[in-house]
Amino acid sequence: MASSHSAPVPTAESSPLAFFFDQFHAQLPFQLTFPPALPTLNVWTSLAIVVLSLLVLEQTVWRVKRKFLPGDKWTIPVIGQFVNSLHPSLENYQKQWARGPLSATSVFNMFIVIASANEFVRKIFNSSGTYTEPMLVAAARPILEHDNWVFLNGKVHIDYRRMLNQFFTRKSLSMYLATQDIIARDHFKMWLADSTDEAKEVMIPMRFFNMATSLRVFCGSYVPDDVVRLISDKYFLITKAMELVNFPLHLPGTKVYNAIQARKVAMKYLLEAATASKANMRAGGEPNCLMDEWCKVMFAQDREYSDKEMAQVVLSFLFASQDAMTSGLIYAFQHLADHPEVLAKVREEQERIRGGDVDRAITLEELDSCTYLRATVKESLRLKPPVLMVPYKVTEAFPISPTYTVPAGSMVIPSLYPSLHDPEVYPEPKKFLPERWLDPKGTAEQNPKNYLVFGAGAHRCIGYEYALMHIAMVVGTASVLMDWQHVATPQSEKVQIIATIFPKDGCLLRWSPRQRK
Numbered sequence: 001m002a003s004s005h006s007a008p009v010p011t012a013e014s015s016p017l018a019f020f021f022d023q024f025h026a027q028l029p030f031q032l033t034f035p036p037a038l039p040t041l042n043v044w045t046s047l048a049i050v051v052l053s054l055l056v057l058e059q060t061v062w063r064v065k066r067k068f069l070p071g072d073k074w075t076i077p078v079i080g081q082f083v084n085s086l087h088p089s090l091e092n093y094q095k096q097w098a099r100g101p102l103s104a105t106s107v108f109n110m111f112i113v114i115a116s117a118n119e120f121v122r123k124i125f126n127s128s129g130t131y132t133e134p135m136l137v138a139a140a141r142p143i144l145e146h147d148n149w150v151f152l153n154g155k156v157h158i159d160y161r162r163m164l165n166q167f168f169t170r171k172s173l174s175m176y177l178a179t180q181d182i183i184a185r186d187h188f189k190m191w192l193a194d195s196t197d198e199a200k201e202v203m204i205p206m207r208f209f210n211m212a213t214s215l216r217v218f219c220g221s222y223v224p225d226d227v228v229r230l231i232s233d234k235y236f237l238i239t240k241a242m243e244l245v246n247f248p249l250h251l252p253g254t255k256v257y258n259a260i261q262a263r264k265v266a267m268k269y270l271l272e273a274a275t276a277s278k279a280n281m282r283a284g285g286e287p288n289c290l291m292d293e294w295c296k297v298m299f300a301q302d303r304e305y306s307d308k309e310m311a312q313v314v315l316s317f318l319f320a321s322q323d324a325m326t327s328g329l330i331y332a333f334q335h336l337a338d339h340p341e342v343l344a345k346v347r348e349e350q351e352r353i354r355g356g357d358v359d360r361a362i363t364l365e366e367l368d369s370c371t372y373l374r375a376t377v378k379e380s381l382r383l384k385p386p387v388l389m390v391p392y393k394v395t396e397a398f399p400i401s402p403t404y405t406v407p408a409g410s411m412v413i414p415s416l417y418p419s420l421h422d423p424e425v426y427p428e429p430k431k432f433l434p435e436r437w438l439d440p441k442g443t444a445e446q447n448p449k450n451y452l453v454f455g456a457g458a459h460r461c462i463g464y465e466y467a468l469m470h471i472a473m474v475v476g477t478a479s480v481l482m483d484w485q486h487v488a489t490p491q492s493e494k495v496q497i498i499a500t501i502f503p504k505d506g507c508l509l510r511w512s513p514r515q516r517k
């Protein structure tokens, strides 16, 4: 029986909502009458209501999560600070840090808490495994592969790291140093041979140098010379794909697709290197690189690590080290060229400790005794820390302060830069002053908690001693073999961010052989 009420009959055209009620009504075994007439909503009105509700919900969630933290009153609908995140700049980060010890922002629907105060930064680093885990960009998993150890967290991560730490003992570092010296001298020769009156950007040669060093230190001569160049070129594709946001499908031509192809090439040779290292060590060969050291540990413990596992670890080391090392070295050369008085002291110390013999490799013990050189490297990394911040994911509601709890599912970002530029710990923080590290009672040495160049806690950089040794050896040896001039431009002090930081002008250097007295 037809309904007797006089409400207009809704159709799919008049409103989906009304249409739904109509269909529902038709299914009923009895009659339902609606005292008030069902309002007629057209498609656009309904859509507008849905969109408006979502926008209100988004702003409400933003406000509830942010509570009293400094941050924008309203979040930009849908994308948040996505546009800014595409073009990260130190200036924008500084504005955010100036908002307070903790501040809030968002990218798409990811709620982000940024920590600038040392107390909160360390708290985040030390919360890994309880409230947080490292948050690599989404592209990291398909590129480095899901079963790579870098995605471990908590106890299993601690145990795995303990095993890897055995490749960074003083004995191992000593062995690596001899290899590093050979590669450094080869590359100095190439830079000198390539040098003209015109200063050139050092980014690409420095990347290649670091890749050549890393591959030889990690894989010895198991990787042929021509493959070093190939991996170095391919590896830049991996670096370029590690962005916050990437095209979600890894179709040919996309950055992630290119990076996956590059990883496949690199892995092919790293796998061959692992196989060759195992065979050589089984045959009683002398250890000569990190993979050999691993084989020794493996045979002693009677535990097998697959070739793939070894290759993946080396791949992760290359990824973690490549950019940061290049940034650290470029700034060390730039700072020394801009401060000839510091370079003169580095040289004087090198000549003295090497006993005037600059043709042999420096030993680890000698490097340890280069107090001024080590202070210089430490200061250069403080002034321009390669890594500005390290994102972590909040796995469980995280009471970061007595009054604020970061909601689960958010991102927390401990920022390293503000601690490293704290004027109370490092007076005149913008100045390059290696001397601040020479006084054991000075504020710099008395506040190691501020020196966060390599992070802190369970995920602190595993290669930090190796990295410090590498930069010190390279600039120390360069100081006695070469002169270099920096052509400063208005962009030299500005920073560009390509995962890590670099001088915006690419750092223009001119090399020349050093005339020793």
Ligand code: HEM
Pocket (backbone or CB within 6 Å): 125, 134, 150, 161, 316, 317, 318, 320, 321, 324, 325, 328, 385, 386, 387, 390, 453, 454, 455, 456, 457, 458, 459, 460, 461, 462, 463, 464, 466, 467
């Ligand atoms: C100047 C050079 C370097 C800098 C500034 C640097 C900085 C960092 C920072 C800030 C972190 C994150 C730490 C954290 O979350 O607490 C990190 C992690 C890491 N770094 Fe480095 N790094 C450098 C060189 C290297 C080198 C040479 C290697 C290779 C052995 C390396 C391997 C790693 C690895 C594997 C991790 C992850 C550790 C883990 O999750 O347990 N880094 N590094």
